[in-house]
Each structure stands twice: as C-alpha cells, then as structure tokens.
Amino acid sequence: MLWEEIREKYVSCWLLIEALDARTECNKRILKQIAVIDTFEESNEALRAYLQLHKTSPERELYIVHTSRHTLDIEEQRWVGIRTR
Numbered sequence: 001m002l003w004e005e006i007r008e009k010y011v012s013c014w015l016l017i018e019a020l021d022a023r024t025e026c027n028k029r030i031l032k033q034i035a036v037i038d039t040f041e042e043s044n045e046a047l048r049a050y051l052q053l054h055k056t057s058p059e060r061e062l063y064i065v066h067t068s069r070h071t072l073d074i075e076e077q078r079w080v081g082i083r084t085r
Contacts, residue, residue, distance in 0.1 A: 001034055007067045014040040016049050019061040029061075029074040037062070 006015070021033035037053070040046040046064045054062060065072060 001036070003031065003034060003072050006034060006036060007070075010036065010039055010067050012067060014043050014046040014064060014066050016040070016046050016053070017063050017065060019063070022061060024076050027076050029072075029076050031063075031072055031074070 001009075006017075016037040016039075017031075018035045018037055019029070019031045019033075020035050022029050022031045024030070038046075038049055040049070043064065043066075050062055050064050053060070063072075063074065
C-alpha cells in the first residue's frame with residue numbers, strides 16, 4: 001500500500017509498518033510499498049510490538065508511525081564503529 005491509502009484506511013492511530021520496497025535519497029528513506037503489521041492506540045504498545053518483532057527478525061525494515069503525519073519523513077542513520085552481538 002501507499003502511505004496515502006494507509007492514512008485513509010487507518011485514521012488517527014499508531015501503526016507498526018514494514019517497508020516492502022524502499023530506497024534512499026539524500027539520507028532519507030523513501031517507502032514505495034508499505035505493509036501494515038498492526039495498529040495501536042498507544043505508542044508504547046507499538047514500541048513493545050516493534051521490539052519483539054525486531055528481536056526475532058532484525059533484517060526486516062520496520063517503523064512505528066502515526067497516521068496524523070501527512071508524509072513519512074524518515075531520516076537514514078548510518079552507524080559508525082563496531083557492532084557486537
């Protein structure tokens with residue numbers, strides 16, 4: 001789905017979404033196709049679901065967003081340094 005379609009279908013709620021088709025332009029993630037994983041009334045519920053899903057599937061590109069946002073403005077953060085597990 002596109003963000004505009006999602007905003008029409010899910011009014012005034014928190015969403016856990018997955019980017020199915022995305023690219024980077026000028027350090028911004030452009031999400032072309034989005035899947036809604038779940039809806040929430042509270043942001044802390046969405047965060048708990050995100051953390052649980054990210055723990056089991058860290059390769060998935062997941063975001064928590066509110067449908068009051070007219071556009072998705074997702075800035076890409078680059079990690080510098082060494083990651084340990």
